[in-house]
Amino acid sequence: MNSIVDLIGDTPLIKLSKSVEPLDGSYYAKWEGANPGHSIKDRIALYIIEKAEKMGLLKPGSTIVETTSGNTGFSLAMIAIKKGYRCVLAVNSKASEDKINMLRAMNALVWVCPAKVSAGDPNSYYNVAKHLTKKFKDAIYINQYFNDLNVEAHYKTTGPEIWNQTAGKITHLIASSGTGGTISGVGKYLKEKNPNIKVIGVDAYGSVLKKYHETGEIDPNEIYYYRIEGMGKNLIPSATKFQYIDKYIKVDDENSAYKSRLISSSEGIFVGYTSGGVLQAAYQLDLDDEFKPNSCVVLIFPDHGSRYITRIYSNQWMRQQGFGQKEGKIN
Ligand code: PMP
Numbered sequence: 638m639n640s641i642v643d644l645i646g647d648t649p650l651i652k653l654s655k656s657v658e659p660l661d662g663s664y665y666a667k668w669e670g671a672n673p674g675h676s677i678k679d680r681i682a683l684y685i686i687e688k689a690e691k692m693g694l695l696k697p698g699s700t701i702v703e704t705t706s707g708n709t710g711f712s713l714a715m716i717a718i719k720k721g722y723r724c725v726l727a728v729n730s731k732a733s734e735d736k737i738n739m740l741r742a743m744n745a746l747v748w749v750c751p752a753k754v755s756a757g758d759p760n761s762y763y764n765v766a767k768h769l770t771k772k773f774k775d776a777i778y779i780n781q782y783f784n785d786l787n788v789e790a791h792y793k794t795t796g797p798e799i800w801n802q803t804a805g806k807i808t809h810l811i812a813s814s815g816t817g818g819t820i821s822g823v824g825k826y827l828k829e830k831n832p833n834i835k836v837i838g839v840d841a842y843g844s845v846l847k848k849y850h851e852t853g854e855i856d857p858n859e860i861y862y863y864r865i866e867g868m869g870k871n872l873i874p875s876a877t878k879f880q881y882i883d884k885y886i887k888v889d890d891e892n893s894a895y896k897s898r899l900i901s902s903s904e905g906i907f908v909g910y911t912s913g914g915v916l917q918a919a920y921q922l923d924l925d926d927e928f929k930p931n932s933c934v935v936l937i938f939p940d941h942g943s944r945y946i947t948r949i950y951s952n953q954w955m956r957q958q959g960f961g962q963k964e965g966k967i968n
Contacts, residue, residue: 640719641673641715641719642673642683642715642716642719642720644672644673645672645673645674645679645680645683646672646679646680646683646794646795646798647798648667648668648669648671648672648798649668649671650665650666650667650668650798650799650802650803650935651665651666651668651904651906652664652665653665653666653900653904653936654903654904655903655904656896656899656900656903656904656916657916657919659920659923660919660920660923660928661923661928661929661930661932662808662809662928662929662930662931662932662933662934663932663933663934664919664934664936665802665803665933665934665935665936666900666904666906666912666935666936666937666938667795667798667799667802667935667936667937667938668906668938669937669938669939669940670906670907670908670909670938670939670940670941670942672712673715674708674711674712674715674716675708675711675940675941675943675944676708676711676712676909676939676940676941676944677708677795677819677937677939677940678707678708678709678711678712678939678940679712679715679716680790680791680794680795681709681712681781681786681787681790681791681818682709682712682713682715682716682779683712683716683790684786684789684790684793684794685779685781685784685786685787685790686701686713686716686717686720686722688786689777690720694775694777695720695722695775695777696775697721697722698721698722698723698775699722699723699774699775699776699777700722700723700724700725700769700770700773700774700775700776700777701713701717701722701723701724701725701776701777701779702725702726702727702766702769702770702773702776702777702778702779703724703725703726703727703766703778703779703780703781704726704727704728704762704763704765704766704780705726705728705781706726706728706729706732706733706736706737706740706747707736707866707867708867708939708940708944709779709781710724710726710728710740710745711739711740711743713726713745713779714726714740714743714744714745715743717744717745718743718744723746723773724743724744724745724746725745725746725748725769725773725776726740726745726746726747726748727748727750727762727763727765727766727769728740728747728748728749728750728762729749729750729752729762730749730750730751730752731752732749733947735947737749748762748765748769750762750765766778781816781818781876782816782870782872782874782875782876783874783875783876784876785875785876787816787818787822787876788817788818788821788822788825788876788878789822790818790822791818791819791821791822791823791826792822792823792825792826793822795819795822795823795826795937796822796823796824796825796826796827797826799823799827799935800826800827800830803933803935805830805831806933807827807831807834807933807934807935808833808834808835808931808932808933808934809834809835809837809927809928809932809933809934809935810823810824810827810834810835810836810837810934810935810937811837811839811886811915811918811919811922811934811935811936811937812824812836812837812838812839812915812936812937813838813839813840813867813868813911813914813915813937813939814838814839814840814846814868814869814870814877814882814885815867815868815869815870815874815911816870816874816876816877817838817846817874817876817877817878818876819937819939820836820838820877820881820882821876821877821878821881821882823836823937824836824878824881824882825878825881828881835883835927836881836882836883837882837883837884837885837886837918837922838850838882838884838885838886839868839885839886839887839888839911839914839915839917839918840868840869840885840886840887840888841863841865841868841869841887841888841889841890841914842861842863842887842888842889842890843859843860843861843862843863843869844859844860844863844868844869844870844871844887845859845860845869845870845871845872845873846869846870846873846877846885847885847886847887849873849879850879850882850884850885851885855872855873863889863890864890864894864910864948864958865888865890865893865910865911865914866910866911867909867910867911867939867940868910868911868914886918886921886922888914888917888918888921889917890958890960891958891960891961892913892917892920893910893911893913893914893917894910894913894949894955894958894960895913895960895961895966896912896913896914896916896917896920897909897910897912897913897914897916897942897945897949898913898949898950899913899916900912900913900916900938901942901950906938907941907942907943908938908940908941908942909938909939909940909941909942909944909945910945910948910949911939911940912936912938912939912940913949915936915937915938916936919934919936
């Protein structure tokens with residue numbers, strides 16, 4: 638490889654065993670933690686940056702702006718180093734010090750914005766990002782929730798990889814939905830290959846996506862605090878293409894946390910929080926008899942567990958959340 642960037646994509650599909658023993662069918666994990674930036678967001682970061690280069694929007698020394706302390710920020714920062722761009726991230730003051738340090742280690746300029754202001758406030762991270770995009774010369778704003786290139790990246794890479802790796806045998810795709818880029822891009826590709834493939838989105842309790850998909854209504858009563866990061870949303874991202882999604886399943890924080898731990902400890906794949914959410918959705922779907930013995934189910938595991946060692950992999954954190962107290966699950 639000429640650089641770390643060349644390692645993005647072409648991730649493995651791994652057969653699951655112990656963690657899916659009670660379920661009907663065969664289960665495969667698309668292991669996105671194997672990307673060099675440890676998440677699926679490497680794909681969209683590279684795709685959007687390379688599109689901008691082709692369009693002449695990025696030149697050496699240009700600036701890339703985004704509003705995230707999470708996986709996308711890390712991926713953009715990593716790629717910006719190799720390609721000679723400045724990466725500026727406007728992040729919410731709720732972001733942990735560890736996350737901010739991680740981004741700074743990757744050379745990003747991190748702008749910490751107050752969490753307790755409305756989206757319309759000039760100090761909100763949305764408005765700071767817009768301002769920074771104007772302020773820096775030759776800057777582009779990635780805007781992953783409202784950028785169709787996010788969907789296209791998965792249509793061009795993740796979708797075909799899954800189709801080829803299952804030799805077209807896939808019957809179900811289960812993927813968490815945040816920006817919706819993954820499920821929309823992969824879902825579109827798979828439905829074009831075989832419209833009978835079921836595309837199932839995973840949403841969090843506390844998010845509006847499932848109800849919006851079913852009724853077209855953005856219900857403010859559906860919005861409340863939850864812990865899983867990267868899944869669900871309090872608004873409707875234009876990168877979510879609902880026409881490719883058959884249905885949504887909602888999962889809760891506690892079961893998802895335990896399913897992440899189950900994957901790590903029984904498969905040896907050290908996964909993040911949303912991967913557990915996706916496995917939890919498979920368990921709920923199995924109770925509804927969604928799967929048959931010949932089902933071929935692909936679960937997308939978006940990122941690596943190393944980002945969650947002070948959260949779902951910390952017994953202290955789990956106890957503080959009140960998880961597993963009654964069942965005595967934490968030792
Ligand atoms: N899991 C994690 C850990 C994420 O960071 C994201 C991105 N928000 C997702 C799942 C969902 O992916 P997408 O944004 O493509 O819907």
